[in-house]
Amino acid sequence: xxxxxxxxxxxxxxxxxxxxxxxxxxxxxxxxxxxxxxxxxxxxxxxxxxxxxxxxxxxxxxxxxxxxxxxxxxxxxxxxxxxxxxxxxxxxxxxxxxxxxxxxxxxxxxxxxxxxxxxxxxxxxxxxxxxxxxxxxxxxxxxxxxxxxxxxxxxxxxxxxxxxxxxxxxxxxxxxxxxxxxxxxxxxx
Amino acid sequence: xxxxxxxxxxxxxxxxxxxxxxxxxxxxxxxxxxxxxxxxxxxxxxxxxxxxxxxxxxxxxxxxxxxxxxxxxxxxxxxxxxxxxxxxxxxxxxxxxxxxxxxxxxxxxxxxxxxxxxxxxxxxxxxxxxxxxxxxxxxxxxxxxxxxxxxxxxxxxxxxxxxxxxxxxxxxxxxxxxxxxxxxxxxxxxxxxxxxxxxxxxxxxxxxxxxxxxxxxxxxxxxxxxxxxxxxxxxxxxxxxxxxxxxxxxxxxxxxxxxxxxxxxxxxxxxxxxxxxxxxxxxxxxxxxxxxxxxxxxxxxxxxxxxxxxxxxxxxxxxxxxxxxxxxxxxxxxxxxxxxxxxxxxxxxxxxxxxxxxxxxxxxxxxxxxxxxxxxxxxxxxxxxxxxxxxxxxxxxxxxxxxxxxxxxxxxxxxxxxxxxxxxxxxxxxxxxxxxxxxxxxxxxxxxxxxxxxxxxxxxxxxxxxxxxxxxxxxxxxxxxxxxxxxxxxxxxxxxxxxxxxxxxxxxxxxxxxxxxxxxxxxxxxxxxxxxxxxxxxxxxxxxxxxxxxxxxxxxxxxxxx
Numbered sequence: 001x002x003x004x005x006x007x008x009x010x011x012x013x014x015x016x017x018x019x020x021x022x023x024x025x026x027x028x029x030x031x032x033x034x035x036x037x038x039x040x041x042x043x044x045x046x047x048x049x050x051x052x053x054x055x056x057x058x059x060x061x062x063x064x065x066x067x068x069x070x071x072x073x074x075x076x077x078x079x080x081x082x083x084x085x086x087x088x089x090x091x092x093x094x095x096x097x098x099x100x101x102x103x104x105x106x107x108x109x110x111x112x113x114x115x116x117x118x119x120x121x122x123x124x125x126x127x128x129x130x131x132x133x134x135x136x137x138x139x140x141x142x143x144x145x146x147x148x149x150x151x152x153x154x155x156x157x158x159x160x161x162x163x164x165x166x167x168x169x170x171x172x173x174x175x176x177x178x179x180x181x182x183x184x185x186x187x188x189x
Numbered sequence: 190x191x192x193x194x195x196x197x198x199x200x201x202x203x204x205x206x207x208x209x210x211x212x213x214x215x216x217x218x219x220x221x222x223x224x225x226x227x228x229x230x231x232x233x234x235x236x237x238x239x240x241x242x243x244x245x246x247x248x249x250x251x252x253x254x255x256x257x258x259x260x261x262x263x264x265x266x267x268x269x270x271x272x273x274x275x276x277x278x279x280x281x282x283x284x285x286x287x288x289x290x291x292x293x294x295x296x297x298x299x300x301x302x303x304x305x306x307x308x309x310x311x312x313x314x315x316x317x318x319x320x321x322x323x324x325x326x327x328x329x330x331x332x333x334x335x336x337x338x339x340x341x342x343x344x345x346x347x348x349x350x351x352x353x354x355x356x357x358x359x360x361x362x363x364x365x366x367x368x369x370x371x372x373x374x375x376x377x378x379x380x381x382x383x384x385x386x387x388x389x390x391x392x393x394x395x396x397x398x399x400x401x402x403x404x405x406x407x408x409x410x411x412x413x414x415x416x417x418x419x420x421x422x423x424x425x426x427x428x429x430x431x432x433x434x435x436x437x438x439x440x441x442x443x444x445x446x447x448x449x450x451x452x453x454x455x456x457x458x459x460x461x462x463x464x465x466x467x468x469x470x471x472x473x474x475x476x477x478x479x480x481x482x483x484x485x486x487x488x489x490x491x492x493x494x495x496x497x498x499x500x501x502x503x504x505x506x507x508x509x510x511x512x513x514x515x516x517x518x519x520x521x522x523x524x525x526x527x528x529x530x531x532x533x534x535x536x537x538x539x540x541x542x543x544x545x546x547x548x549x550x551x552x553x554x555x556x557x558x559x560x561x562x563x564x565x566x567x568x569x570x571x572x573x574x575x576x577x578x579x580x581x582x583x584x585x586x587x588x589x590x591x592x593x594x595x596x597x598x599x600x601x602x603x604x605x606x607x608x609x610x611x612x613x614x615x616x617x618x619x620x621x622x623x624x625x626x627x628x629x630x631x632x633x634x635x636x637x638x639x640x641x642x643x644x645x646x647x648x649x650x651x652x653x654x655x656x657x658x659x660x661x662x663x664x665x666x667x668x669x670x671x672x673x674x675x676x677x678x679x680x681x682x683x684x685x686x687x688x689x690x691x692x693x694x695x696x697x698x699x700x701x702x703x704x705x706x707x708x709x710x711x712x713x714x715x716x717x718x719x720x721x722x723x724x725x726x727x728x729x730x731x732x733x734x735x736x737x738x739x740x741x742x743x744x745x746x747x748x749x750x751x
Contacts, residue, residue, distance in 0.1 A: 020571070020572070021571040021572070021575070022571065022575050022576060023572070023573055023575070023576070025576050025577075027576065027580070028576075054250060055246045055250060055252050056241065056243055056245070056246055057239070057241070058238055058239045058240050058241030058243070058414055059238045059239070059240060059241050059414035059415070060241070060414065061241075061242075070238070070241075071241065071243070075239065078224065078439055078460060079460065079461075079462065080256075080259055080439075080614060081224075081256070083259070083614065084251075084256040084258045084259050084614075087258055088258060097614075100612050100613075100614065100616070101261065101276065101611055101612065104258070131572070134571075141571070145567070145571045146567055148571075149562075149563050149566035149567050150244075150245055150249055150563050152566070153244070153562035153563045153566055154243075154244055154245040154249075154563060155243050155244075155245060158245055167562070169576060169579070169580075170562060170576070170579040170580055170582070171580070172518070172562050172585075173518070174242070175241065175242030175243065175405075175407070176242060176405050176406065177241070177242050177403070177405050177414045177415065178403065178414075178415065179403070180402075180403025180404045180405045181403070181404040181405070181406065181519040181520060182404070183364075183365035183404070185404070185516075185519055186365045186366075186367055186368065186404045186519045186520035187365045187366050187367070187368055187371060187520075188368065189368060189513065189514075
């Protein structure tokens with residue numbers, strides 16, 4: 001699938017970078033193949049969708065009973081929600097209503113600059129070089145790592161955690177409504 | 190038509206007041222600045238379906254609000270920090286229909302008798318403003334019992350040897366203990382402590398038309414997808430079913446309009462951003478202990494005590510890693526607690542004496558375990574070790590935590606006021622929190638923290654660490670804002686208008702028809718979560734306002750086990 005906000009080149013850099021942050025092992029693929037770049041692309045391009053892909057719906061996903069599809073119906077944003085999330089994603093861009101307490105650098109700009117700083121040849125570089133560059137750009141890597149964790153261990157409806165594989169690699173059941181857990185499962189070893 | 194009352198805030202306090210007022214036949218509007226994700230927009234007397242087991246939505250994306258970009262607060266530890274140290278999320282409680290009730294895991298203990306007469310029981314402390322409440326536990330007890338019925342509380346009467354007296358049993362028996370508690374409670378008992386099932390507003394059985402909790406595990410920080418939690422959903426659905434209330438969500442109250450000794454109504458800014466005036470015979474303020482003093486200050490009330498004596502709970506967190514997996518993602522976030530650190534013993538008295546203090550009191554100790562994977566993953570380093578750590582899971586699967594909600598003594602320098610520069614999205618000054626724990630809190634934390642560590646040792650935990658929130662450096666300096674969402678005391682209750690903001694009926698001394706229905710009115714913080722106490726006080730204040738008697742509403746209480 002084509003990215004909605006990233007360029008294909010930027011997407012390729014994120015596939016490689018996310019895979020260094022959470023690498024593949026015998027239990028599963030790395031974060032780059034688990035949807036982390038797609039999660040980030042969906043957040044950066046959230047306003048390409050209607051409703052914007054900020055808050056997944058409820059109450060159940062269908063993965064543990066109940067009708068499927070509710071998580072995929074994203075919540076509508078109100079006027080102020082949209083202002084907050086556009087500011088967070090797009091930056092304040094000199095608009096007075098987004099700069100009441102000063103300018104805000106948006107996630108889009110942080111990603112565009114951060115990916116550029118990792119180098120045009122990042123995806124093709126040896127892993128030691130990739131790790132070294134990630135370490136040298138710590139502020140961006142901290143941001144990328146947080147989003148990678150959200151992607152791999154959050155609900156798949158946000159674009160990451162493909163087919164729940166991120167949860168499976170760590171033995172986590174994810175959302176469990178409406179099944180829940182029995183009292184015996186809660187209290188026993 | 191002039192409304193009988195406008196209720197500012199739809200959290201547990203505002204909902205409890207609204208419930209009493211509508212049952213008394215009053216026509217009211219409940220105004221809430223956050224969104225409505227709690228009630229069905231097609232029929233506000235029914236619960237909504239917006240909540241879900243979604244760690245991204247609730248913990249990473251401010252679904253329950255407030256969004257710190259829209260409604261920040263500022264923080265400093267004292268005037269020597271200058272105007273502020275940080276701007277952002279400071280002690281924020283959800284800004285949404287249902288307020289703080291939506292995100293809690295529902296531990297709702299009562300205070301103890303002596304919490305209402307702290308000064309006469311224990312005496313003063315240098316540097317703190319220790320006082321008695323103008324009301325007693327005995328006066329509040331019927332309202333505690335009613336609050337437990339109306340929101341639905343599960344517990345075992347008699348299980349806690351230090352509990353205050355009760356006029357009856359709990360409406361429900363306690364729910365299933367988490368696996369951790371089956372290890373921590375016996376260990377605590379072996380060391381002489383008295384753990385018991387936490388009184389919890391989560392249904393252990395079907396109750397009042399809502400289902401039993403199915404132990405999904407997404408409890409603290411999450412709205413309940415099946416409405417098994419005793420958040421204000423039970424109160425608010427009942428309020429809306431009377432037909433005498435409107436709910437105005439996404440509506441900000443910018444000012445109480447008043448002249449002389451009476452409020453005339455409030456100014457509001459609705460979802461369209463347009464400001465207008467609403468007339469009302471009475472105003473009930475329930476914004477929480479940070480937003481309520483902010484509104485009083487924005488309204489031009491000038492009592493010097495407004496915003497002062499902010500109390501949080503000074504949290505002491507002991508954590509250790511167990512060899513066994515605890516699967517803390519199943520069930521509620523905490524099922525057992527003990528009160529020994531509140532009651533104290535000879536060792537606590539000796540620790541106080543050694544520090545030159547007359548006495549120390551700790552707080553309720555929660556036996557809990559964290560359980561969610563994003564929360565865990567960001568704590569581990571990235572790279573080749575990441576996934577192995579996630580599988581071994583010393584944090585999510587094996588960490589045992591004992592968290593003490595330490596009593597915080599009131600101090601006039603700990604306060605809420607208006608930030609001189611930072612504004613919210615609507616252009617109004619935000620609340621600034623100035624807070625630093627006092628010597629009592631630090632000494633109590635040191636003493637009881639060591640005891641918590643010993644319990645973890647008895648449980649077989651390794652890598653035991655003890656920390657506090659706010660953090661304290663080796664040199665005794667305080668870190669940034671405390672994590673506690675328990676905020677209290679900023680419009681203190683008392684009989685003397687020169688030393689308190691509201692009277693014994695929670696009515697603002699200076700305004701005859703304005704009542705405060707949240708934890709702002711607390712005189713002491715106790716070592717217990719504030720929710721049940723603020724619900725009881727809100728219902729009592731509203732009953733007095735409407736001139737009605739307390740009338741039981743909840744389902745019949747059977748004499749439960751124990």
